[in-house]
Amino acid sequence: MNIHTPASDPAADETATLARPTQAEAEEAVRTLLRWAGDDPRREGLLDTPKRVASAYREWFCGYEDDPVELLARSFEEVEGYDEMVVLRDIRLESMCEHHMCPIIGKAHVAYLPNGRVVGISKLARVVEAYGKRLQIQEKMTAQIANTLLDVLQPKGVAVVIEAVHQCMTTRGVHKSGVSMVTSRMLGAFRDDPSTRREFMSIIQGPRGSGEG
Numbered sequence: 001m002n003i004h005t006p007a008s009d010p011a012a013d014e015t016a017t018l019a020r021p022t023q024a025e026a027e028e029a030v031r032t033l034l035r036w037a038g039d040d041p042r043r044e045g046l047l048d049t050p051k052r053v054a055s056a057y058r059e060w061f062c063g064y065e066d067d068p069v070e071l072l073a074r075s076f077e078e079v080e081g082y083d084e085m086v087v088l089r090d091i092r093l094e095s096m097c098e099h100h101m102c103p104i105i106g107k108a109h110v111a112y113l114p115n116g117r118v119v120g121i122s123k124l125a126r127v128v129e130a131y132g133k134r135l136q137i138q139e140k141m142t143a144q145i146a147n148t149l150l151d152v153l154q155p156k157g158v159a160v161v162i163e164a165v166h167q168c169m170t171t172r173g174v175h176k177s178g179v180s181m182v183t184s185r186m187l188g189a190f191r192d193d194p195s196t197r198r199e200f201m202s203i204i205q206g207p208r209g210s211g212e213g
Ligand SMILES: [Zn+2]
Pocket: 097, 098, 099, 100, 101, 102, 166, 168, 169
């Protein structure tokens, strides 16, 4: 969501403090964390690390540059008559837990029941990416993806299931490896009609073709 605050607005000061820091400031913050970890940022192997980390952050958090609503709204097409379920399964999901800034890695399955409008499947994946490449909690991300599809496409229903491993759980804290978290949001027909929901679940749980990695 883009909120433009006029310069005269008292809230503008607040906005200014949230402005993106400079590259130098970001690199200095990484040096601080390197020292916090117990190492010496002046060590040869670490000299370029702050620069690399700063640019990696731009990639990991590129979702903030995207407006998922705009992404979908620009691309839908009116189609006559196609009213079967559209499912995109096994969408690679890369996100970052907002509590620990640790990776959340998994997959998303997205479906909708068109009501005259369809979008290219790549757009569904882009919406997952736009919400994924931010600081997130999985439950919120699942709801955001579903709600956006519902608002923009106005389909008869939307279903989103996300299965993901949280590295803050596997590499620290409770150290539970092999545990994945599953969240889902069913809206419209997927919530109200058990047979629609069953069809979706059997599609996403069904056998994968041999061509998939
Ligand atoms: Zn976490």
